[in-house]
Amino acid sequence: MSVAVAASPGLTTQRHEPLRVMVVDDSAVIRGLISRWIEAEADMTVAASIRTGLDAVNQVERVAPDVVVLDIEMPDMDGISALPLLLAKKRDLIIIMASTLTLRNAEISLKALSLGASDYIPKPESTREIAAADIFKRDLIEKIRHLGARVRRPATVPSPSLSPAGQPLQASPARTLSPPVVPPVPSKVTTRPFSPAAPRVLLIGSSTGGPQALMTLIAGIGSVIDRYPVLITQHMPPTFTTILAEHLARTSGRPAHEAIDGEAVKPGQIYLAPGGRHMRVARSGGNPVIALADGPQINFCKPAVDPLFSSAIDVWQNGILAVILTGMGSDGCGGSKEIVAAGGNVIAQDEATSVVWGMPGAVAHAGVCAAILPLDQIAPKLVRLFSGVRG
Structure with a gap:
């Protein structure tokens, strides 16, 4: 069957105003660093650089930002207190929480998602760590761009000459034009029939918007968890996955934990890929076990979805049912193709309910989904x- 999908906002040929970003952090160094990164991009600009959550709340209506990068720990008013007040003044505001990697901040970040924040990003412990700062920069700019695509406003001045990314070619030379973030998409995607093979394991891949989506999904599949193993790769840093596993356990009422290298994979358990390590599965003595690896990033992610999906084929062959939830990029698409080629099935979250229709959109457009x-x-x-109900 064919499913109609909306045109990708990143591929429109219409000129757009730059995204207006408010940076809220009590560190002048961090504010300056983030502001320079944003101003180096052609499709975004710093609308305001603010020191406290209270100042952000007082100025948000005047500044009218599209996106707010909101620190958690600040004087006068912290980020978690400012969050609902900002959203009350501007309901469509995209808020990205920023925090260092502590258990407390991870817990607060996940709470922020439940209160309406769009996403979170871990700040490096020190801006002197060049590698960490580079990853932070790339991830932050991508999140601002992808999440901000939902609130882009067409400019009033037409632009007859556009780059392939839909941005003016005459942009300021001090800024960089980013390449298209998704491939051209057709107006419809085609689903395939469900394989008749009975599923024996549930695999889930998710990224941006994933924690909220996972809570919704896990809450409704208790009977599946009781009888089959569930393995999840959520793009998340260390510490955050520890807290997410605890939330999944509370939501599902079933055991959920960060996977441990070498442990047996059994029904009734939820296994979450630990932040910073790829999770695969293998056979040991004829039984499925977890195999963790500390290799390089795959699809710019660690953990990545593709290693889990691909490795599962050797263990469960055609008995795999995989779900791709909301997230940026295309991680999971390669593994999904392999699962379908082996006789398994893939389901993708639809565009309307996804925070970012990157990962599910990629598998949908690849034609490997049995349902969207x-x-x-x-x-x-x-x-x-x-x-046992097929199709």
């Missing part, structure tokens, strides 16, 4: 499929 569903329809579908 709104988030609230995925759990009931999984329950039926694992109960």
Whole structure:
């Protein structure tokens, strides 16, 4: 069957005003660093650089930002207190929480997502760590661009000459034009019939918007978890995955933990790839076990979804049911193709309910999905499929 999809906002040929970004952090060094990165991009600009959450709340209506990068720990008013007040004044505001990698900040960041923040980003412990700062810069700019695409406003001045990314070719030379973030997409995507093979394991891949989506999904598949193993790769740093696993356990009422290298994979358990390590599966004595690896990033991610999906084929062959939830990029697409080629099935979250339709959009456009569903329809579908109902 064919499913209609909206045109990608990143590929429109219409000129857009730069995204207006408010940077809120009590560190002048961090504010200056982030502001320079933003001003180096053609499609975004710093609308304001602010020291406290209270100042941000007082100025948000005047500044009218599209995106706010919001620190957690600040004087006068911290980020988690400012968050609902900012959203109350501007309901469509995109807020990205920024924090250092501590258990407390990880917990606060996940709470912020439940209060309406769009995403989070871990700050490096020290800006002198060049590698860490480079990763922070890349991830932050990508998040601002992808999340901000939802609130882009067409400029009033037409632009007859556009770059392939839909940005003016005459942009300031001091700024860099980024390449298209997604390939051209057709107006429709085609789904394939469900494989008749009975699923024996559930694999889930997610990224931006994933924690909220995972909570919704996991809450509705208790009967599946009880009878089959569930393995999840969520793009997340260390410490954050520790907290996420605890939230998944509370939400599902079933055991959930960061996977441990060499442990057996059993029904009734939720295994979460630990931040900073790729999770694969292998066989030991004929039984499936977890295999963690500390190799380089894959698809700019660590953990990545593709290693889990690809390795699972040797263990469960055609008995794999994989789900791709909201997220940036295309991680999971390669592994999904392999799963389908081996006789398994793939379901993707639809565009309307995804925070970013990157990962699910990639598998949808690759033609490997047996279904493309709104988030609230995925759990009931999984329950039926694992109960033996085909298609």
